[in-house]
Amino acid sequence: MDSSIPTDGGQAGTPEARNPYQSAEAASETDSHHRVIPPGKVWAFFLLSSCFLWWAIANNLTDPLVKVFENIFTMSTFQSTAIQFAFYFGYFCMALPGALIARKYSYKTGVLVGLGCYALGCFLLYPAMIVEQFFMFCIAYYVLACGLGILETNANPYVMVLGSEESATRRLNFAQSFNPIGSVIGIMMCRNMIMANLPKDAERQISIGAGEKSAALSTVVYPYLVIAAILAVVWILILISKMPKASDRDGHVHFGETMSRLVRNGNYMFSVFAQFCYVGTQISVWTFTNYYIPEQLGVSQEEALVWHTGALVLFGCSRWIFTGLMKVFRPSSLLLFAAIMACVATLTVIFVGGEAGVIALVCISGFMSLMFPTIFGLGCANLGSDTKIAASGQIMAIVGGALITPTQGWMVDHWGVNYSYLLPLLCFVVIGIYSMVGRQYERSEQASELADIAG
Numbered sequence: 001m002d003s004s005i006p007t008d009g010g011q012a013g014t015p016e017a018r019n020p021y022q023s024a025e026a027a028s029e030t031d032s033h034h035r036v037i038p039p040g041k042v043w044a045f046f047l048l049s050s051c052f053l054w055w056a057i058a059n060n061l062t063d064p065l066v067k068v069f070e071n072i073f074t075m076s077t078f079q080s081t082a083i084q085f086a087f088y089f090g091y092f093c094m095a096l097p098g099a100l101i102a103r104k105y106s107y108k109t110g111v112l113v114g115l116g117c118y119a120l121g122c123f124l125l126y127p128a129m130i131v132e133q134f135f136m137f138c139i140a141y142y143v144l145a146c147g148l149g150i151l152e153t154n155a156n157p158y159v160m161v162l163g164s165e166e167s168a169t170r171r172l173n174f175a176q177s178f179n180p181i182g183s184v185i186g187i188m189m190c191r192n193m194i195m196a197n198l199p200k201d202a203e204r205q206i207s208i209g210a211g212e213k214s215a216a217l218s219t220v221v222y223p224y225l226v227i228a229a230i231l232a233v234v235w236i237l238i239l240i241s242k243m244p245k246a247s248d249r250d251g252h253v254h255f256g257e258t259m260s261r262l263v264r265n266g267n268y269m270f271s272v273f274a275q276f277c278y279v280g281t282q283i284s285v286w287t288f289t290n291y292y293i294p295e296q297l298g299v300s301q302e303e304a305l306v307w308h309t310g311a312l313v314l315f316g317c318s319r320w321i322f323t324g325l326m327k328v329f330r331p332s333s334l335l336l337f338a339a340i341m342a343c344v345a346t347l348t349v350i351f352v353g354g355e356a357g358v359i360a361l362v363c364i365s366g367f368m369s370l371m372f373p374t375i376f377g378l379g380c381a382n383l384g385s386d387t388k389i390a391a392s393g394q395i396m397a398i399v400g401g402a403l404i405t406p407t408q409g410w411m412v413d414h415w416g417v418n419y420s421y422l423l424p425l426l427c428f429v430v431i432g433i434y435s436m437v438g439r440q441y442e443r444s445e446q447a448s449e450l451a452d453i454a455g
Contacts, residue, residue, distance in 0.1 A: 036171045038163045044243040045162055049175045050234060051111065051155045055148045056182025057189070057227060058118070060312065062087060062141065063286045064190050065220060066409075067301060068198065071206045072216050073134045077291075081409040084283060086138035088401030090145025091152070098153035099392030100255070107161075107388075108243050110154030115235045117147025122228035129221045132213060149395055156376055157391040162244065169331050169377030173323040176373040180316025187312055191305040193223045204300035258389045267437060268390060271379025274434035275397035277427035278371045280404025285364055285424055286311075287405055291417045292349070296358050307358060311365035318369035331374045332439035339432035342367040346425040350418055357418075364424075371431060378438040 037045050062083065070080035094117075101110040121144020128136035159175040160168040197219045201207040208216045262268055289311065293304035322334055345367065348360035380390045404423060411420035 035163065036167045036174055041162050041244065043241065045159065045171075045175070047234075047238050047241060047243070048111070048155050048159050048162075049178045051115070051151055052175055052179040053182035053185070054115075054118070054227070054231060054234065055151060056179040057186040058144060058148060059283075060183040060186030060286065061190050061223060061227075062186075063283065064187070064195070064290050064301070064305060064308070066287050067290050068194065068206065068216075068220060069134065069137070071208050072213055072220075075134075077409045077412050078406060081287070081406040082134075082138055083141055084287065084405040085402045086142040087145045088279070088283065088398055088403075088405070090142045090147075091149035092396050092399035092402065094146040094149035095153045095392040095395035095398070096389075098150035098395065099389050101150065102154050102157075102388045102391075103255075107154045107158035108238070110150055111158065112235060112238060114147050114149070114151025114154060115231055115238070117150060118144055119147070119228045119231040119235070121145070121147055122224040122231070125221045125224050129214075129217045132217060149398070152398070153392050153395040156373075156394070157380065157387050160377070160380065160387070165382065168381070169374065170323060170326050172373045172377050173319065173326065173370060177316065177319045177323060180312055180319055180369065183312040183315060184309060187305060187309045189223045191302060191309070194219055195302040195305060200300070200302075204302065205294075206301060255389065258386045261386055262383075262390055262393065265383075268379050268383070268393070270434050270437050271375050272393045272397050274431050275372070275375050275379070275394050276400040277404075277430045278368070278375060278400070279398045280400030281424040281427040282368055282372070283401035284405045284408040285361070285368070285421075288408060288412060288417055288420060289361060291412060292361060292421075293358055295417055296353055297355065307362060311362040314362060315365040315369045318366040322370035322374075330439065331370075331378060332435050334370055335374045335378075335438065336432055336435035338367040338370055339428050339435055342428040343425060343432070346421055346428060349421050350425070353418055375431070375434065375438075 066077075066080045066083055069075070069083055070077060073080075098110050098114065101113060121140055121142075124140035124143055125137065128140045155175075156172060159172050163171055195206075198206050198216055199208055199212050286308070289308050290301050290304050293299065293307050294301055297304075322338075325334060342364055345360040345363045349357045349364070352360070376391075376394050379394060380387050383390050404427070408420045408423045411423060
């Protein structure tokens, strides 16, 4: 309960009522309490929000490359998804260490460590290009994603604690709105800097001969080196900027006690599983867009990226819309709506196909837009100092991309790309069920707050 709000109804005998200047100050504090971005924290919010853009570039620059590596190294779809396994397994491995860094030191320290590892992974792609070994690319992507795991573990909850708990989910959705901008940039970089420069056959499909492997790998790696240089600048800006420390006072981890509380929290544990399903589904939907669209429309993979770009633009626009709608509707209600509509669109992808299926596939991105931050916000709400470790569980759930994407790749090899989308359909059902659990949790929290006020 906010101590700045009088619980006696502001009666005439109170100091607040007698002193108009104090009352105005209290009103100002209350207004600040409800703002999504509190005064004095705009620059910190901007720097943190930029991190959402940088990791989105890496995610979406990498997704279409599964098909590219399949061509360069002549392997099956399942084998080429080892890139995604390495990438998202890195998230899983470093999410908890990232939380421990935040718990021991501060969120800012965690953000700096994460950005540093991210840049290092980008640079490691250069020696992988020189030796022309697929497993070296997997190692570089693993290191890169370790940095992203640490970065996301710290940036997401850091944004949430920049203001009041009441506006935390809206603030996180606002910050996550920069993520689709990075997604579009990543896809455009892939299309214009990589796909457009790879050798193709007469039908405009990627076709890389034995003597063209070195040049193709160089084309793939160059954009990452550009990103690494930019990250170095961002790292310096965050280092020298004054930002809220947001660390525990005693500096101790208290890992066992925290985990004991979290595993008994049904809402939190279900949110981690829902996040696992969501991230795996998002990566799968976007990875196999570059398989589905060429097959359904008979276009090249480069042309398919135009549709993919449209999906990401819709993803970004929808996130801004959903963030605005959270002023009126509960986050859990919007999550349920999005999950139901995503199921309808996925069924169209599977059983209708053609241009209608492609349009439905694009629409899925619009419905996915609010899922990650809303699940994160609902799962980590009102956890206090446990939020740092809880956030690591949400980020560890990103391992869904390492497991669900290769599974769908196996389904593409054996069942065809249409029916492989049965797996995302199942995941959207799980997310819909969690939204109803989150709704019950919201109601119980509201009832608890009303009881505190009445008392």
